[in-house]
Amino acid sequence: EAQVTQNPRYLITVTGKKLTVTCSQNMNHEYMSWYRQDPGLGLRQIYYSMNVEVTDKGDVPEGYKVSRKEKRNFPLILESPSPNQTSLYFCASTPTPRREQYFGPGTRLTVT
């Protein structure tokens, strides 16, 4: 089944404790991206990747890192999480930016 998976689905952590949210797709898509969703603000793009080893900043990249060492994986790294990064995070993939995006199920992160 074609899908985007994210892990973990729920995470509660403390300020400053490094964490990684994994994202994996099995559709051989070149383009992957991360979004955060906050009430009243809609979906905002954090980082995107056009292909392996090619990443770029989206709308709200501060406090986040990403890597794209393999085509199928695109982890989101929070080196020193802060409470303002409490949010619902979505990973998405697509063959190209102009095609339908496939979203993962989301990761709800709480930073205390």
Added chain:
Amino acid sequence: LAKTTQPISMDSYEGQEVNITCSHNNIATNDYITWYQQFPSQGPRFIIQGYKTKVTNEVASLFIPADRKSSTLSLPRVSLSDTAVYYCLVEGGTALIFGKGTTLSVSS
């Protein structure tokens, strides 16, 4: 990057046609217009995409005027299960921008 503007919310009744308009004044020549649907605690789901004129699929129609500065998503005969947030997205480059979405509430 083309930004989009949509109504914050809309209300409808079952069986009615719903039209949601999105404004994208700065759309570029190569940009496409895409609409997504999102239910609570789920990732957005693709509904329809178009470049100009009219596109129709099994769930919706998309109307794009000649100047392409706006687009209208049309949902025929909505049901309670169409209650969701609808996002208009202008896709052309690499960074993608979602608007704040339109919350559609369908009542019986």
